[in-house]
Amino acid sequence: MTSAELAKLLGAGADDEYSCDVLLDELCATTGDLHSLDAVFQATIDKLTSQRHVLNARIADLTKQSAAAAARYHDNLRAPERLLQTVCSEMDELEDRFTKVSSSAVVIGDRLAIIDKEKSRALETNELLEVIQLLNAPVSAKKTTNKLFNTLRDPTQIHDACRVLKKLQEFAEELTPSAATQGAIAEIDRLTQSIETDLLNGFSEAQEQELHGVGNSQDFETMQLNVQSLLAYNGKDKVADRYVWNIIQERLTKNRLALDSVDPAQDMDALCTKLRAICKQQFAVVPRIFPSSVVAYVRETLVARLYHDPAFGILSHLERLLTTSPAQAYVETLTWTFEKAEKLTDAIAALIDDPNQRPRMDAFLEAQLQTLFGAHRATYMSIELELLETAFATTLHSVQFPVAPFGKQNKSKLKAAASDTPPSSPSAAAKAEKTKAEKQDVQFYETLLAIAQDTSVPARFAAALEATTARGDIVLHKSDLLVDFYVKAFGLYCATIGDAYLSKMCNLAHELVQEPLLCMESATRFFVILKHLIQHVASFDRQYHASIAPALTSAPTVQTVCVEAKRTTLETLEGHVAFGLQKTFLAIEKSLVAILSAAQDKSDFLSKTGAVSLSTTKACKQVVAYLSPLLTVAADALELTNRVQFITGLTAIFKDTLIQHMKRFKFDPDGACVLLTAYRQVFRPHRNPSVDANFDFLHGLANLYALPRDSLVSYVTEGGIAATLGKTSLHELIRRRWDYKLNGDKIPI
Incomplete structure (x- = not known):
């Protein structure tokens, strides 16, 4: 089986690249080639397997070698580690030994120091005992080489002798008293006094040079040394x-x-x-x-x-x-x-x-x-308060208050003053008595008015208080007596200006609106006096805030006491003023009654012409002339709420007086129209809801005479007048209609 691509693949280290697709095509070309390929794969696998066994054996051998090397390495490390542990243990033991040695050295050093100290003390004690013996011996036997004793006898070593004597004193105090040491102790005391005197004299001599301006550095050094010795000597x-x-x-x-x-x-x-x-x-x-x-x-x-x-x-x-x-x-x-x-x-x-x-x-x-000033402060405070009281009394005695007249006034005085018709042929004695009474009234009022207008008296009171407190601020500065002083001084001020001066003035003002001084001008005069009185009260209050309150800011409790004293004084004065206002209301009522009774004619409210008349009556003019200046003066004297309350009270009195006055006269519709117009005009500058309500009610009563008879019943029942006025008074007023019994028929109410 031949394959070029396979040869490339199997060629170890071949640089030529092969193609997988080409390789597969070449290998799968023939069946025979597949068998050849299988043989090749088998041979290759066997070769790889054998190579793996070789590698495994080599790895196992290397592992054994590595374990042996590691064991030898660890064995080599154990010896230095044991050596290091041994060195550390020996170092710790050595450190403990060093610590023990150091502690022992410290103990030995302390013991040596104690021994040295005890030795020095023993030597010093021995030397001090020898000095004690020498001091206790006769004068002829006092020849020795003892340094301490010789130091005591050497005038040039006075500072060292001072230190020696201090040691001898401490040593002698530890000795048990006995006859054998009495002489030595006495001699120590004598030497102590002698050396102390010498040190003080030496200091004085050097200081004298300094005080004369010729002192030098040696004099200052002498003083310093003497001072150091005396200070060490508890001097x-x-x-x-x-x-x-x-x-x-x-x-x-x-x-x-x-x-x-x-x-x-x-x-x-x-x-x-x-x-x-x-x-x-x-x-x-x-x-x-x-x-x-x-x-x-x-x-x-x-x-x-x-x-x-x-x-x-x-x-x-x-x-x-x-x-x-x-x-x-x-x-x-x-x-x-x-x-x-x-x-x-x-x-x-x-x-x-x-x-x-x-x-x-x-x-x-x-x-x-x-x-330095403490011994004088209590005395000063007592004297200062006595002087303040004397100054207040002197100022008060300088005021010549008028004497209130006694006796009852002539009952016809107000009526006579209100009437324009002179009395018939009075006797000369009666004329003289009347003139005297009028002069007395005027003199009393003018004297009281001059006192009320005089601001110098309150100013003198305030000046005396300010002068006293100014001196007190200086003498009692940072003293606990200062706040008590302020309380007592302000108490005297309140008692004098409040109770003795302003209250006296207010009580005398009451006399103006009472018999025997009661006259048409009484109420107006009272308010003239009251205006000045209120100004004095305001000045009194300002005086407290100006001179007393700032000084007591750090003592709130004491300030409360002064505030209470001021409040009590003001309440007393307010009570006097309130009483005077009540008397004034009565005087005004009497004056109104006198004017209306004397000047009102029975025909004033009945028309004589049949036409409506808008002219006011003579009585009305006199009432207006009486009330106008009175209201002006009262409004000027009173302020805010007090003014409103007085005007309201006055309109109430005027309303009641006028109602009683209306019951005495006959009214026709024309007379009803002129009843209230001028009166309301007087009060207009001082109107308030209560004033308007009172005059609205009076106008409602005037309508009782202005309305026709047929409308009167519904007006009375629907207007609520009956509920306010009462049936009795209402019937009395209705009976004053000119047509009440017209043709013998009464108005059915």
């Missing part, structure tokens, strides 16, 4: 006191102010100027002498002494000024001295440059200021 207070005393002695005692000065305020200014200069100079010196831990304390000690020194400080000057001062001079002097002291305090506080030390100094200075 902070003593060295600070000595430092301050030297300043007082040098700066103040040599230039003391004269006791009988002409101008105490000028002397106070000079003292404050001098104290500020001292503080300014010494505040700069203190840090150069004292350690920073006590600088603030020394400065505070200096300031406290300058303020409270009983002989040369502000306290001495203050006591001298206030001891024999009268009350008014006392409060005034205390006020300006506090102002000057407060300015000095602020000036001293400004000398502190360190912002961290400023809050402490501010608090300390404020405490000194409060302490």
